[in-house]
Amino acid sequence: MRCTSENIARRSNAEDQVTGHFWEGRYKAQILLDEAILLVCAAYVDLNPIRAALAETPETSDFTGAKERIDDLSERSDRSRASTHDWERSRRRRRSGWMSPIEINERDDEVGPAVDASGRRASSKGFLPVSMARYLELLDWTGRQLCADKVGSIPEHLSPILQRIGLDTHGWCDIVRKFGRIFKRAAGTPESLASEACRRGQGWLCARENPLGLSSV
Incomplete structure:
Protein backbone atom coordinates (compact mmCIF):
# COMPACT_ATOMS: atom_id res chain seq x y z
CA MET A 1 0.00 0.00 0.00
CA ARG A 2 2.89 2.36 0.67
CA CYS A 3 4.20 1.87 -2.87
CA THR A 4 0.72 2.25 -4.34
CA SER A 5 0.13 5.46 -2.39
CA GLU A 6 3.47 6.87 -3.50
CA ASN A 7 2.68 6.15 -7.16
CA ILE A 8 -0.73 7.83 -6.91
CA ALA A 9 0.77 10.83 -5.11
CA ARG A 10 3.51 11.34 -7.70
CA ARG A 11 1.12 11.08 -10.65
CA SER A 12 -1.45 13.39 -9.07
CA ASN A 13 1.17 16.00 -8.17
CA ALA A 14 2.50 15.85 -11.72
CA GLU A 15 -1.00 16.42 -13.13
CA ASP A 16 -1.56 19.39 -10.82
CA GLN A 17 2.01 20.65 -11.33
CA VAL A 18 2.61 20.88 -7.60
CA THR A 19 5.01 19.37 -5.09
CA GLY A 20 4.76 18.38 -1.45
CA HIS A 21 2.66 15.97 0.60
CA PHE A 22 -0.33 14.55 -1.21
CA TRP A 23 -1.59 12.16 1.50
CA GLU A 24 -2.32 14.32 4.52
CA GLY A 25 -3.27 13.00 7.95
CA ARG A 26 -6.91 12.45 6.97
CA TYR A 27 -5.87 9.84 4.39
CA LYS A 28 -4.85 6.34 5.35
CA ALA A 29 -4.66 2.94 3.74
CA GLN A 30 -6.07 -0.06 5.60
CA ILE A 31 -6.11 -3.68 4.57
CA LEU A 32 -9.56 -5.27 4.93
CA LEU A 33 -9.00 -8.81 6.11
CA ASP A 34 -12.35 -10.61 5.91
CA GLU A 35 -15.90 -10.58 4.62
CA ALA A 36 -17.36 -9.11 7.78
CA ILE A 37 -15.15 -6.04 7.64
CA LEU A 38 -15.91 -5.55 3.92
CA LEU A 39 -19.58 -5.13 4.82
CA VAL A 40 -18.76 -2.83 7.74
CA CYS A 41 -16.41 -0.65 5.68
CA ALA A 42 -18.87 -0.36 2.78
CA ALA A 43 -21.60 0.80 5.17
CA TYR A 44 -19.20 3.15 6.99
CA VAL A 45 -18.27 4.91 3.74
CA ASP A 46 -21.83 5.10 2.40
CA LEU A 47 -23.11 6.51 5.70
CA ASN A 48 -20.50 9.28 5.99
CA PRO A 49 -22.99 12.11 5.26
CA ILE A 50 -25.49 10.71 7.78
CA ARG A 51 -22.88 10.43 10.53
CA ALA A 52 -21.84 14.00 9.76
CA ALA A 53 -25.50 15.13 10.01
CA LEU A 54 -25.49 16.29 6.38
CA ALA A 55 -28.27 13.88 5.37
CA GLU A 56 -30.91 11.73 7.03
CA THR A 57 -31.19 8.83 4.57
CA PRO A 58 -28.94 7.12 1.98
CA GLU A 59 -31.08 8.39 -0.91
CA THR A 60 -30.38 11.99 0.14
CA SER A 61 -26.66 11.43 0.81
CA ASP A 62 -24.95 13.31 -2.01
CA PHE A 63 -21.60 12.12 -3.39
CA THR A 64 -21.96 8.54 -2.17
CA GLY A 65 -22.01 5.30 -4.10
CA ALA A 66 -25.19 4.26 -2.29
CA LYS A 67 -27.14 7.26 -3.61
CA GLU A 68 -25.99 6.58 -7.18
CA ARG A 69 -27.03 2.93 -6.89
CA ILE A 70 -30.42 3.96 -5.46
CA ASP A 71 -30.98 6.56 -8.20
CA ASP A 72 -30.26 3.98 -10.90
CA LEU A 73 -32.41 1.38 -9.19
CA SER A 74 -35.36 3.79 -9.06
CA GLU A 75 -35.11 4.26 -12.85
CA ARG A 76 -34.77 0.55 -13.57
CA SER A 77 -37.25 -0.53 -16.23
CA ASP A 78 -37.12 -4.31 -15.62
CA ARG A 79 -38.23 -4.25 -11.98
CA SER A 80 -40.16 -7.48 -12.37
CA ARG A 81 -36.92 -9.45 -12.16
CA ALA A 82 -36.22 -10.60 -8.61
CA SER A 83 -32.42 -10.48 -8.75
CA THR A 84 -30.16 -7.49 -9.34
CA HIS A 85 -27.10 -9.71 -9.93
CA ASP A 86 -27.12 -9.47 -13.74
CA TRP A 87 -28.48 -5.93 -13.77
CA GLU A 88 -25.54 -4.71 -11.68
CA ARG A 89 -23.19 -6.00 -14.37
CA SER A 90 -25.06 -4.40 -17.26
CA ARG A 91 -24.22 -1.10 -18.94
CA ARG A 92 -27.64 0.32 -18.21
CA ARG A 93 -26.55 1.85 -14.89
CA ARG A 94 -26.14 5.48 -15.90
CA ARG A 95 -24.85 6.82 -12.57
CA SER A 96 -23.41 3.84 -10.70
CA GLY A 97 -21.93 1.96 -13.65
CA TRP A 98 -18.42 3.07 -12.70
CA MET A 99 -18.58 1.04 -9.46
CA SER A 100 -18.09 -2.68 -9.02
CA PRO A 101 -21.27 -4.66 -8.29
CA ILE A 102 -22.13 -5.45 -4.68
CA GLU A 103 -23.43 -8.99 -5.04
CA ILE A 104 -21.15 -11.93 -5.77
CA ASN A 105 -22.49 -15.41 -6.49
CA GLU A 106 -19.70 -17.57 -5.15
CA ARG A 107 -21.21 -20.72 -6.66
CA ASP A 108 -21.79 -19.54 -10.25
CA ASP A 109 -19.56 -16.49 -10.86
CA GLU A 110 -16.26 -17.04 -12.61
CA VAL A 111 -13.20 -17.60 -10.45
CA GLY A 112 -10.44 -14.98 -10.67
CA PRO A 113 -10.46 -11.36 -11.82
CA ALA A 114 -13.34 -10.00 -13.87
CA VAL A 115 -11.93 -7.06 -15.83
CA ASP A 116 -14.64 -4.81 -17.24
CA ALA A 117 -14.44 -4.72 -21.03
CA SER A 118 -15.80 -1.18 -21.28
CA GLY A 119 -12.99 0.25 -19.16
CA ARG A 120 -15.49 2.28 -17.16
CA ARG A 121 -14.86 0.36 -13.94
CA ALA A 122 -12.00 -1.71 -12.60
CA SER A 123 -13.93 -4.95 -12.13
CA SER A 124 -17.28 -6.57 -12.81
CA LYS A 125 -16.90 -8.90 -9.82
CA GLY A 126 -19.02 -8.36 -6.73
CA PHE A 127 -17.56 -8.30 -3.23
CA LEU A 128 -20.33 -9.41 -0.84
CA PRO A 129 -22.62 -12.47 -0.72
CA VAL A 130 -25.51 -10.05 -0.23
CA SER A 131 -27.89 -8.71 -2.86
CA MET A 132 -27.77 -5.00 -3.60
CA ALA A 133 -31.39 -4.67 -2.43
CA ARG A 134 -30.61 -6.26 0.95
CA TYR A 135 -27.45 -4.16 1.34
CA LEU A 136 -29.37 -0.95 0.68
CA GLU A 137 -32.10 -2.00 3.13
CA LEU A 138 -29.50 -2.65 5.82
CA LEU A 139 -27.86 0.68 5.02
CA ASP A 140 -31.17 2.53 5.28
CA TRP A 141 -32.02 0.90 8.61
CA THR A 142 -28.54 1.61 10.02
CA GLY A 143 -28.64 5.24 8.93
CA ARG A 144 -31.94 5.75 10.73
CA GLN A 145 -30.48 4.33 13.94
CA LEU A 146 -27.46 6.64 13.70
CA CYS A 147 -29.72 9.66 13.15
CA ALA A 148 -31.92 8.73 16.11
CA ASP A 149 -28.82 8.04 18.23
CA LYS A 150 -30.40 4.84 19.52
CA VAL A 151 -30.67 1.29 18.28
CA GLY A 152 -34.08 -0.16 17.49
CA SER A 153 -35.08 -3.69 16.54
CA ILE A 154 -33.56 -4.85 13.28
CA PRO A 155 -36.07 -6.29 10.78
CA GLU A 156 -36.13 -10.08 10.76
CA HIS A 157 -35.31 -10.40 7.06
CA LEU A 158 -32.08 -8.43 7.61
CA SER A 159 -30.97 -10.26 10.75
CA PRO A 160 -29.28 -13.18 8.89
CA ILE A 161 -26.80 -10.75 7.29
CA LEU A 162 -25.46 -9.76 10.71
CA GLN A 163 -25.77 -13.25 12.18
CA ARG A 164 -23.53 -14.51 9.39
CA ILE A 165 -20.72 -12.22 10.53
CA GLY A 166 -21.32 -12.77 14.24
CA LEU A 167 -22.74 -9.37 15.20
CA THR A 189 -12.19 -9.86 13.17
CA PRO A 190 -9.80 -10.61 16.05
CA GLU A 191 -8.87 -13.88 14.34
CA SER A 192 -8.09 -12.13 11.04
CA LEU A 193 -6.04 -9.47 12.82
CA ALA A 194 -4.08 -12.14 14.69
CA SER A 195 -3.28 -13.95 11.43
CA GLU A 196 -2.22 -10.70 9.77
CA ALA A 197 0.01 -9.80 12.71
CA CYS A 198 1.74 -13.20 12.41
CA ARG A 199 2.18 -12.68 8.67
CA ARG A 200 3.87 -9.34 9.35
CA GLY A 201 6.00 -10.80 12.12
CA GLN A 202 4.35 -8.62 14.76
CA GLY A 203 2.92 -9.49 18.15
CA TRP A 204 -0.40 -7.71 17.60
CA LEU A 205 -2.36 -5.15 15.54
CA CYS A 206 -4.29 -2.40 17.30
CA ALA A 207 -8.09 -2.65 17.29
CA ARG A 208 -9.34 -1.39 20.63
CA GLU A 209 -12.90 -2.32 21.61
CA ASN A 210 -13.36 -4.34 18.41
CA PRO A 211 -17.04 -5.47 18.34
CA LEU A 212 -16.25 -8.15 15.74
CA GLY A 213 -15.64 -10.81 18.32
CA LEU A 214 -15.57 -11.53 22.01
CA SER A 215 -11.87 -10.81 22.47
CA SER A 216 -9.61 -8.02 21.29
CA VAL A 217 -6.30 -8.34 19.47
Whole structure:
Protein backbone atom coordinates (compact mmCIF):
# COMPACT_ATOMS: atom_id res chain seq x y z
CA MET A 1 0.00 0.00 0.00
CA ARG A 2 2.89 2.36 0.67
CA CYS A 3 4.20 1.87 -2.87
CA THR A 4 0.72 2.25 -4.34
CA SER A 5 0.13 5.46 -2.39
CA GLU A 6 3.47 6.87 -3.50
CA ASN A 7 2.68 6.15 -7.16
CA ILE A 8 -0.73 7.83 -6.91
CA ALA A 9 0.77 10.83 -5.11
CA ARG A 10 3.51 11.34 -7.70
CA ARG A 11 1.12 11.08 -10.65
CA SER A 12 -1.45 13.39 -9.07
CA ASN A 13 1.17 16.00 -8.17
CA ALA A 14 2.50 15.85 -11.72
CA GLU A 15 -1.00 16.42 -13.13
CA ASP A 16 -1.56 19.39 -10.82
CA GLN A 17 2.01 20.65 -11.33
CA VAL A 18 2.61 20.88 -7.60
CA THR A 19 5.01 19.37 -5.09
CA GLY A 20 4.76 18.38 -1.45
CA HIS A 21 2.66 15.97 0.60
CA PHE A 22 -0.33 14.55 -1.21
CA TRP A 23 -1.59 12.16 1.50
CA GLU A 24 -2.32 14.32 4.52
CA GLY A 25 -3.27 13.00 7.95
CA ARG A 26 -6.91 12.45 6.97
CA TYR A 27 -5.87 9.84 4.39
CA LYS A 28 -4.85 6.34 5.35
CA ALA A 29 -4.66 2.94 3.74
CA GLN A 30 -6.07 -0.06 5.60
CA ILE A 31 -6.11 -3.68 4.57
CA LEU A 32 -9.56 -5.27 4.93
CA LEU A 33 -9.00 -8.81 6.11
CA ASP A 34 -12.35 -10.61 5.91
CA GLU A 35 -15.90 -10.58 4.62
CA ALA A 36 -17.36 -9.11 7.78
CA ILE A 37 -15.15 -6.04 7.64
CA LEU A 38 -15.91 -5.55 3.92
CA LEU A 39 -19.58 -5.13 4.82
CA VAL A 40 -18.76 -2.83 7.74
CA CYS A 41 -16.41 -0.65 5.68
CA ALA A 42 -18.87 -0.36 2.78
CA ALA A 43 -21.60 0.80 5.17
CA TYR A 44 -19.20 3.15 6.99
CA VAL A 45 -18.27 4.91 3.74
CA ASP A 46 -21.83 5.10 2.40
CA LEU A 47 -23.11 6.51 5.70
CA ASN A 48 -20.50 9.28 5.99
CA PRO A 49 -22.99 12.11 5.26
CA ILE A 50 -25.49 10.71 7.78
CA ARG A 51 -22.88 10.43 10.53
CA ALA A 52 -21.84 14.00 9.76
CA ALA A 53 -25.50 15.13 10.01
CA LEU A 54 -25.49 16.29 6.38
CA ALA A 55 -28.27 13.88 5.37
CA GLU A 56 -30.91 11.73 7.03
CA THR A 57 -31.19 8.83 4.57
CA PRO A 58 -28.94 7.12 1.98
CA GLU A 59 -31.08 8.39 -0.91
CA THR A 60 -30.38 11.99 0.14
CA SER A 61 -26.66 11.43 0.81
CA ASP A 62 -24.95 13.31 -2.01
CA PHE A 63 -21.60 12.12 -3.39
CA THR A 64 -21.96 8.54 -2.17
CA GLY A 65 -22.01 5.30 -4.10
CA ALA A 66 -25.19 4.26 -2.29
CA LYS A 67 -27.14 7.26 -3.61
CA GLU A 68 -25.99 6.58 -7.18
CA ARG A 69 -27.03 2.93 -6.89
CA ILE A 70 -30.42 3.96 -5.46
CA ASP A 71 -30.98 6.56 -8.20
CA ASP A 72 -30.26 3.98 -10.90
CA LEU A 73 -32.41 1.38 -9.19
CA SER A 74 -35.36 3.79 -9.06
CA GLU A 75 -35.11 4.26 -12.85
CA ARG A 76 -34.77 0.55 -13.57
CA SER A 77 -37.25 -0.53 -16.23
CA ASP A 78 -37.12 -4.31 -15.62
CA ARG A 79 -38.23 -4.25 -11.98
CA SER A 80 -40.16 -7.48 -12.37
CA ARG A 81 -36.92 -9.45 -12.16
CA ALA A 82 -36.22 -10.60 -8.61
CA SER A 83 -32.42 -10.48 -8.75
CA THR A 84 -30.16 -7.49 -9.34
CA HIS A 85 -27.10 -9.71 -9.93
CA ASP A 86 -27.12 -9.47 -13.74
CA TRP A 87 -28.48 -5.93 -13.77
CA GLU A 88 -25.54 -4.71 -11.68
CA ARG A 89 -23.19 -6.00 -14.37
CA SER A 90 -25.06 -4.40 -17.26
CA ARG A 91 -24.22 -1.10 -18.94
CA ARG A 92 -27.64 0.32 -18.21
CA ARG A 93 -26.55 1.85 -14.89
CA ARG A 94 -26.14 5.48 -15.90
CA ARG A 95 -24.85 6.82 -12.57
CA SER A 96 -23.41 3.84 -10.70
CA GLY A 97 -21.93 1.96 -13.65
CA TRP A 98 -18.42 3.07 -12.70
CA MET A 99 -18.58 1.04 -9.46
CA SER A 100 -18.09 -2.68 -9.02
CA PRO A 101 -21.27 -4.66 -8.29
CA ILE A 102 -22.13 -5.45 -4.68
CA GLU A 103 -23.43 -8.99 -5.04
CA ILE A 104 -21.15 -11.93 -5.77
CA ASN A 105 -22.49 -15.41 -6.49
CA GLU A 106 -19.70 -17.57 -5.15
CA ARG A 107 -21.21 -20.72 -6.66
CA ASP A 108 -21.79 -19.54 -10.25
CA ASP A 109 -19.56 -16.49 -10.86
CA GLU A 110 -16.26 -17.04 -12.61
CA VAL A 111 -13.20 -17.60 -10.45
CA GLY A 112 -10.44 -14.98 -10.67
CA PRO A 113 -10.46 -11.36 -11.82
CA ALA A 114 -13.34 -10.00 -13.87
CA VAL A 115 -11.93 -7.06 -15.83
CA ASP A 116 -14.64 -4.81 -17.24
CA ALA A 117 -14.44 -4.72 -21.03
CA SER A 118 -15.80 -1.18 -21.28
CA GLY A 119 -12.99 0.25 -19.16
CA ARG A 120 -15.49 2.28 -17.16
CA ARG A 121 -14.86 0.36 -13.94
CA ALA A 122 -12.00 -1.71 -12.60
CA SER A 123 -13.93 -4.95 -12.13
CA SER A 124 -17.28 -6.57 -12.81
CA LYS A 125 -16.90 -8.90 -9.82
CA GLY A 126 -19.02 -8.36 -6.73
CA PHE A 127 -17.56 -8.30 -3.23
CA LEU A 128 -20.33 -9.41 -0.84
CA PRO A 129 -22.62 -12.47 -0.72
CA VAL A 130 -25.51 -10.05 -0.23
CA SER A 131 -27.89 -8.71 -2.86
CA MET A 132 -27.77 -5.00 -3.60
CA ALA A 133 -31.39 -4.67 -2.43
CA ARG A 134 -30.61 -6.26 0.95
CA TYR A 135 -27.45 -4.16 1.34
CA LEU A 136 -29.37 -0.95 0.68
CA GLU A 137 -32.10 -2.00 3.13
CA LEU A 138 -29.50 -2.65 5.82
CA LEU A 139 -27.86 0.68 5.02
CA ASP A 140 -31.17 2.53 5.28
CA TRP A 141 -32.02 0.90 8.61
CA THR A 142 -28.54 1.61 10.02
CA GLY A 143 -28.64 5.24 8.93
CA ARG A 144 -31.94 5.75 10.73
CA GLN A 145 -30.48 4.33 13.94
CA LEU A 146 -27.46 6.64 13.70
CA CYS A 147 -29.72 9.66 13.15
CA ALA A 148 -31.92 8.73 16.11
CA ASP A 149 -28.82 8.04 18.23
CA LYS A 150 -30.40 4.84 19.52
CA VAL A 151 -30.67 1.29 18.28
CA GLY A 152 -34.08 -0.16 17.49
CA SER A 153 -35.08 -3.69 16.54
CA ILE A 154 -33.56 -4.85 13.28
CA PRO A 155 -36.07 -6.29 10.78
CA GLU A 156 -36.13 -10.08 10.76
CA HIS A 157 -35.31 -10.40 7.06
CA LEU A 158 -32.08 -8.43 7.61
CA SER A 159 -30.97 -10.26 10.75
CA PRO A 160 -29.28 -13.18 8.89
CA ILE A 161 -26.80 -10.75 7.29
CA LEU A 162 -25.46 -9.76 10.71
CA GLN A 163 -25.77 -13.25 12.18
CA ARG A 164 -23.53 -14.51 9.39
CA ILE A 165 -20.72 -12.22 10.53
CA GLY A 166 -21.32 -12.77 14.24
CA LEU A 167 -22.74 -9.37 15.20
CA ASP A 168 -25.79 -8.37 17.15
CA THR A 169 -27.72 -5.21 16.36
CA HIS A 170 -25.92 -3.03 18.91
CA GLY A 171 -22.51 -4.30 17.80
CA TRP A 172 -23.29 -3.54 14.16
CA CYS A 173 -24.29 0.08 14.70
CA ASP A 174 -21.38 0.61 17.08
CA ILE A 175 -18.74 -0.63 14.65
CA VAL A 176 -20.19 1.36 11.73
CA ARG A 177 -20.15 4.51 13.87
CA LYS A 178 -16.60 3.98 15.21
CA PHE A 179 -14.85 2.18 12.33
CA GLY A 180 -12.26 4.92 11.82
CA ARG A 181 -11.40 5.01 15.52
CA ILE A 182 -11.24 1.26 16.12
CA PHE A 183 -9.04 0.14 13.23
CA LYS A 184 -5.66 1.52 12.22
CA ARG A 185 -3.40 -0.26 9.71
CA ALA A 186 -5.67 -3.29 9.28
CA ALA A 187 -9.34 -4.06 9.91
CA GLY A 188 -11.09 -7.35 10.59
CA THR A 189 -12.19 -9.86 13.17
CA PRO A 190 -9.80 -10.61 16.05
CA GLU A 191 -8.87 -13.88 14.34
CA SER A 192 -8.09 -12.13 11.04
CA LEU A 193 -6.04 -9.47 12.82
CA ALA A 194 -4.08 -12.14 14.69
CA SER A 195 -3.28 -13.95 11.43
CA GLU A 196 -2.22 -10.70 9.77
CA ALA A 197 0.01 -9.80 12.71
CA CYS A 198 1.74 -13.20 12.41
CA ARG A 199 2.18 -12.68 8.67
CA ARG A 200 3.87 -9.34 9.35
CA GLY A 201 6.00 -10.80 12.12
CA GLN A 202 4.35 -8.62 14.76
CA GLY A 203 2.92 -9.49 18.15
CA TRP A 204 -0.40 -7.71 17.60
CA LEU A 205 -2.36 -5.15 15.54
CA CYS A 206 -4.29 -2.40 17.30
CA ALA A 207 -8.09 -2.65 17.29
CA ARG A 208 -9.34 -1.39 20.63
CA GLU A 209 -12.90 -2.32 21.61
CA ASN A 210 -13.36 -4.34 18.41
CA PRO A 211 -17.04 -5.47 18.34
CA LEU A 212 -16.25 -8.15 15.74
CA GLY A 213 -15.64 -10.81 18.32
CA LEU A 214 -15.57 -11.53 22.01
CA SER A 215 -11.87 -10.81 22.47
CA SER A 216 -9.61 -8.02 21.29
CA VAL A 217 -6.30 -8.34 19.47
